[in-house]
Amino acid sequence: MSSSPRQKYGKLRGFPNTSYKFTLKGLFYNISALAIVSLLLGIYLRHVFNRWAYYPVERTLSDYPTSIHGTPPLVMRGGDPYIRALMRTITASEANDPQPYTIIYGGQHVSDLRRHPEICVPIVAGPNVGKCSTAAGRYQFLDITWKAKAQSYHPRPSGFLFWKQYSFEAHFQDAVVHDWLKDSRAWGMDIPKELRQGNLDKVLRRLSGTWTSLGYGIETNSMSKHLPKVYERMIEEELNR
Secondary structure, three states: OOOOOHHHHHHHHHOOOHHHHHHHHHHHHHHHHHHHHHHHHHHHHHHHHHHHHOOOOOOOOOOOEEEEOOOOOOOOOOOOOOHHHHHHHHHHHHHHHHHHHHHEOOOOOOOOOOOOOOOOEEOOOOOOOOOEEOOOOOOOOOHHHHHHHHHOOOOOEOOOOOOOEOOOOOOHHHHHHHHHHHHHHOOOOOOHHHHHHOOOOHHHHHHHOOOOOOOOOOOOOOOOOHHHHHHHHHHHHHHHH
16 A cells, blocks of 8 residues: 555654653753753862852961950951941950850860851759850850851852852951941941941840840840950951951
8 A cells, every 4th residue: 555645744743752862851951961960060160269268267266365466366357447346346255265166055166167067965053053055266156146247258158049048257257247237227227337437336225136245234244344345456456467
């Protein structure tokens, strides 16, 4: 039986079937694989850039004595000197230690700052006894507070879309707190302006809801009363560095 014109020329006119489909399928897989490799390479290179290029040199804190006269310098370069002095003052009551960036609640130290430690240490004294605290680093960030503020102020998050990671390395702790304190919307106050006008007491009172050891909260300590003197020393250093 002779074939119909449609049967005879169907493959030629309809451009096939299998070989063409396989070619498109292979091309699709190749493009997808290339896109994934490019994305992963980009994430890796960004991570390397964050660690070595953006902050090429970190200060050593080992020789700086910690006392009522001051706290170690910031690792972060630049920034507002008044905010920097305030950050060092906060350190005096929150993490008064020669190595404040690695300290966690209770006085122990961690070595891995690729992310917030998220170690919940039992509280053995004060109004919150019986609970535990994840406070860590120079500014004693709770894990949930770090995540919230890093989303707004972290200069170099890694990852993408909903999979962002926020390094807890020293310079990033500084950067997040510096920009948070500069944000007047966050505090309902222009903190740099208030500091320049000499209103340290007003600023510390406003911040005491966040850092309760600043003298107006529920957890004052032996350093709280010395904070004005600490600030005087720190602002002198920062303005003359």
